[in-house]
Amino acid sequence: MSRFEFSLHLFSSVCFLLLLSIQTTNAKSSEDIRCKCICPPYKDVLGQIYNQNVSLKDCNCLHVVEPMPVEGKDVEAYCLRCECKYEERSSGTIKVTIIIYLSILGLLLLYMVYLTLLEPVLKRRLFGHSQLIQSDDDVGDQQPFANAHDVLSRSRSRSNMLNKVEHAQQRWKRQVQEQRKSVFDRHVVLS
């Protein structure tokens, strides 16, 4: 499979398995099911809502509405107007999803802060001014939609792992910069 399909595979399987595992490992806690009966006003009884943790077969007016506000023969008439719904939810899923989302958001924000604020400062301190100028230079091509490909092919000599990561990051930054120029500055794409 191509690289795209592989990463798609990986990402989606991870997500799906994670969420599925939450479903199976969390026993259905009694908190997560309920039967909700809504009863409108009747004669001089006010409208009420009743919640109870009962299962589906017990989800009707007679089991849930306690204490019954009317007597004897009115019970049937009262119950006829009540609407009972069985609901269940998965609190574990909600918790995990929100926490995962917030952590991804937090990571992205930290990365953003690092990229925009800290990295130039660090670079300047470590490598001096000259390197900064060189990496900011628009490498030659003034053509609007240049491939970062050609630029990349020049510096293939490094083999160090850290340099590779650095490399990939530089290439990605250049691509984003191109995209940013097309979208925000020149308004060429995406109005």
Added chain:
Amino acid sequence: MTPTEEMNGSGNLMDFLDEPIPDVGTYEDFHTIDWLREKSRDTDRHRKIASKSKESIWEFIKSLLDAWSGWVVMLLIGLLSGTLAGVIDLAVDWMTDLKEGVCLSAFWYSHEQCCWTSNETTFDDRDKCPQWQKWSELMTGHTLGAGAYLLNYFLYVSWALLFSFLAVSLVRVFAPYACGSGIPEIKTILSGFIIRGYLGKWTLLIKTVTLVLAVSSLFSKYSKNEGKRREVLSAAAAAGVSVAFGAPIGGVLFSLEEVSYYFPLKTLWRSFFAALVAAFTLRSINPFGNSRLVLFYVEYHTPWYMAELVPFILLGVFGGLWGTLFIRANIAWCRRRKTTRLGRYPVLEVMAVTGITAILAFPNPYTRRSTSELISELFNDCGALESSQLCDYVNDPNMTRPVDDIPDRPAGPGVYSALWQLALALIFKIVITIFTFGMKIPSGLFIPSMAVGAIAGRIVGIAVEQMAYHHHDWIIFKNWCRPGADCVTPGLYAMVGAAACLGGVTRMTVSLVVIMFELTGGLEYIVPLMAAAVTSKWVADAFGKEGIYEAHIQLNGYPFLDVKDEFTHRTLATDVMRPRRGEPPLAVLTQEGTTVEDVEALIKDTDYNGFPVVVSRESERLIGFVQRRDLILAIKNARQKQDGVVSNSVVYFTEDAPQLPASNPQPLKLRRILNLSPFTVTDHTPMETVVDIFRKLGLRQCLVTRSGRLLGIITKKDVLRHMAQMMNQDPESIMFN
């Protein structure tokens, strides 16, 4: 011999130099794909795999895997879409409620989830519970009073601003292509245009993350799209709509009608499968309980009457008019954003629009809450159990009927005040959506247009209902509306209004109706929905032929040849081809006789995407066509890899090397990059046919010959410019190749 056989390397001993050149056959960013070539390469690949599969078990397994790989990709896309949809649903719910308050027992619960286990029993307190507190309550301990109101107001606006600031910064720093709804770009990509990086993982991640932020800061949900190949992308679009709206069949039809350029049966099957898997995944994740896949489920089944078609058609007209107004205003605003200084400050623009929207939205309870909730409430009929102001009808306390059969009642004061607020909300939404669609954060169009339509529909519905109640004796009502009977369902009018407005903006027809009845579960109401959709399309088409997505495509100058346009002018191919009279002659290569140096000079001096190859400059008989990018790569490769190729080497495209004296340097054979079957038309071919050919085959360029001699070339850009010129639009607005 066809180029495909050449690529297989069938030939003589001299072909030992013909190893494949790297990167040949790929495309430059922002260029158009040549579909014929892609199709032949794909068929080639299939044939090679099929022939090899007979050799060994391993090859057989590989061929099976290849056949199944398409379905596996669909499966993965469905899984991914469903999962992402579940995540987005949950996160949006939570963040929207975060603007108003927080759940103390578990901060990750939204309002509804927080109060799930509460024991509040009276009607008045149904929305309150001790675990959920508004911000004012949390900070100062008060819930009522001017101070608390102002504090809530202030915090609401601040949260909205914070979310939108985060969204636009993330988009700006990580993935600028994540802006907007993306549907115009997807349509263009599907028609064969390359936008590198648009469908990348960063774009997906940022779109997902910021979509949540953007929705919770007031804007609306739309479908997600991701995929690489054309068919995969169509299927992904179907899966996206399927999970965004809980409408799998509608998703497939949406992909067919709106998004895809080329939709054969195979893509239909695949999209269907992907939508199915996505819906199944979302259902199994089940984020909300209730197994709630349907977004705006309506539970009533009251019939509608023929006389009600009149207000339905009126709603259709309203939808069409609103669609036209919206498209014109939005395009004008986007154009201004593109061309003037206003576009230089995207972050500021997003913050300003959010601020204004939040400030104006808070006082009106109908705009304060999320748009989906608003639509839900408008679609629902008023049983005895509804607590909203919209259902404040005067009830007869001695009524003994069961719940579902509430007869017509006069409106109480709550309904009148709700009507006023709804009217204000309508004006607000109409104005604000014009400015928000197209901003530099992910945003969509479905939910806002449905909201506008739902508000208008509900207002009309209540008006008709009250008219029926107070004037039972009028002729129109006499037949079907007896006193004491339930005749008018305002919720249905809201549904019809929503469909009309959505149809007016996007010009969808079949897919719109299917999405609407899948959204609501109201199968009885297909005919009113169809009536409204048809009316709104007619009215809107009377004013302008394009939907919002086509209009945005045109605004951005993408080279999108719409299959829906008709070309009825009587121009010929000679009128459109290049070179025109007075232009420099066509840049061609000869079959043999050009040197490497000449070719490089030609490439450097011109920026054409390809060059025709002729027999010789005198006879000008056409041999084939060679792409610029392939030439560059081949020459570069030859200079590096092959010895003896220097600037004076002769380039030849024939099978056998030309007879040259021995003192000449080694000639360079470039036959394998030559396309021997370029598409040609004669100079008297009517442009109608040429446009048809371009559309149906997905061509990128087409050569014009007369009596076998090459006259000129027509590219897709020329065709688009010509069509624009014929329709009196600016031909220079087509920017890409």
